[in-house]
């Protein structure tokens with residue numbers, strides 16, 4: 001069972017950049033995206049680790065279904081942006097995720113996001129996450145693959 005595949009789940013509200021990040025960082029492709037319906041599933045490798053990349057398409061009433069995917073996931077990448085309209089919903093989604101998923105979570109604040117709001121609203125009891133702020137199209141964020149390699 002060496003090299004068994006690890007599963008990375010991409011979660012977040014609509015239009016936060018899940019598909020763009022998945023293709024650019026893990027598959028080296030810049031693609032013009034359309035809203036994801038259902039799931040996107042791709043495969044990649046980081047060094048010797050074989051990985052499944054799974055984006056869970058999201059609709060406003062599907063957040064309560066996310067936890068069904070947690071038990072199959074080895075790591076979650078959660079995308080958010082400062083452009084999200086309902087901030088309270090966002091903080092509650094993040095805190096729920098951090099309470100329920102016990103492995104590592106990478107929170108990516110995309111589209112040049114400011115981290116402060118999110119950091120202030122994360123419940124201080126959580127420590128199973130790491131936060132970066134970026135712009136997928138303007139920055140080289142390939143270094144997150146190193147973090148993932150050591151945390152998956």
Ligand SMILES: Nc1nc2c(ncn2[C@@H]2O[C@H](COP(=O)(O)OP(=O)(O)OP(=O)(O)O)[C@@H](O)[C@H]2O)c(=O)[nH]1
Pocket residue numbers: 012013014015016017018019020021033034035036037057058079110111112134135136137138
């Ligand atoms: N300016 C800017 N636009 C971005 C960035 N990342 C994604 N976008 C744009 O945001 C839009 C949504 O990106 P997607 O990658 O499709 O987002 P998603 O979270 O997969 O969206 P859904 O599948 O609908 O939930 C697209 O028009 C992207 O080109 C970024 O870092 N900067």
Ligand SMILES: [Mg+2]
Pocket residue numbers: 018019020033034035036055
């Ligand atoms: Mg998508």
